[in-house]
Amino acid sequence: MFDVTDSRTQNLIRLDPTEAPHFGAPGRLGFHLIDTTMMYAPRSGGVKRYLHQKRDWLARRRPDISHTLVVPGAVTGLAAPGIISVAAARLPFGDGYRMPALTAKWETVLRMLEPDIIEAGDMFVPGHAALEAGEALGVPVVGFCHTDAAALAALHFGEWAQAPAMKHWAAIFQQFDRVVAPSRHIAQRLGEAGVEKVSVQPLGVDTELFHPSRADPARLKRRLGLPPSTRLLVFAGRPAREKNIDSLICAVERLGEPYRLLLVGAGKDAHYSPRVIPLGYERDPERLAATIASCDALVHANENEPFGLVVLEALAAGLPVVGPSRGGIAELIDEQVGQRAHSVNPAGMAEAIEALFARDLAPIRAAARRRAEQRHRWDTTFEGLTRLYGELVARSAAGHPTALRA
DSSP states (O other): OBOOOOTTOTTBOOOOGGGSOOTTSTTOOOOEEEEEOSOOOTTOOHHHHHHHHHHHHHHHHOTTSEEEEEEEESSSEEEETTEEEEEOEEOTTSTTOEEOOOHHHHHHHHHHTOOSEEEEOOSSHHHHHHHHHHHHHTOOEEEEOOOOHHHHHHHHHOGGGHHHHHHHHHHHHTTSSEEEESSHHHHHHHHHTTOOSEEEOOOOBOTTTSOGGGOOHHHHHHHHTOOTTOEEEEEESOOOGGGOHHHHHHHHHHHOTTEEEEEETSOTTOOOOTTEEEEOOOOOHHHHHHHHHTSSEEEOOOTTOSOOHHHHHHHHTTOOEEEESSSTGGGTOOTTTEEEESOSSHHHHHHHHHHHHTSOHHHHHHHHHHHHHHHOBHHHHHHHHHHHHHHHHHHHHTTOOSOOOO
16 A cells, blocks of 8 residues: 655555554454445446455455455345345346445344454445444444545536535545545545545456466457457446446547457447447456457546556556546556547547557557556555554554554
8 A cells, every 4th residue: 555645635644564463474363354335236347356356365365364245135145155145126227236225234234244344345325334333343444435426426417416425425434444545546536525544555456367368369350250450449347427438439430440449348239330349248257358358459538437447457468558647547557558548538539549559569568467467466455455454453452543643
């Protein structure tokens, strides 16, 4: 984890890994961690991948830490080993997501599981329930900010909605014992809203799963019915409004031959443009990794993206990335590993794509892979988080306030 020393982010603090107790070391006891969020569905994206990667990592590297996921489901009960579902209504047109309605029911489940620490991945019912359960049990609660709620409110309802949404956003996150942001962009947004005790912990990527060796561009282009000369751009993710997919489509139409855009997760029956090839949600991680690695570049046009896990997956696969010059994605890419667009409108994205392909892509591909390996392994992410959890649990057990040094 690292700090942000910008004058606009005075509320951010720094975690020194050497100062936190290491639970699970010889002579020490582990603890029970619960992760809870409503952002978990059969076709979920980055948040679900983060949680599953954490579960796998803890099982391999920190078996002293007991881990439970509490997420929405059709019924309340054991959904899978270590995963508890709480009954919640399915959202219409919500792509499988469910909206929990009763904080009390969610809190009861959390309390029955007797955690030593809780991480809440949203500010809705699970987040409220985590705060109430933490208060009742006397255990620390961490809020992981995966979403810029104020920016989403402005996008969907107009600029007038941003200020009240930010006020509500801040009021919820200010109650957590610690807030974790995946990027300096989100940390700064939280700081501007008045949220204190914010730490930055970037997410990671499975560099063995997402690997250049999975690339087979000739095979993918044959499967898609494209000539070998095609410059195949890819975006993988939900076709949500904030992803700004329309700008990518218009950019490819402006560029013309030999560009095509592959949209993974848009739905195979979706209709966009002759230059766009939509595919359904890919459940098989290896097939997804192979598809991404077999394209020529990844494109992303969301300048309010909190982090952009798919960008890391592309870098690990050796793909250059064209993305915005602001937001979480701008912290992941630069001229060494891709191309920043001065604007995410169609003209700006088209210009950046052309600028990328005017360069020698071989060293960019190699740099992209190195960047993922050197800076963004999951080990770094989860070692940082478990240090944070360990210190908060230790302070709580000792009867000390859970706030760390500023």
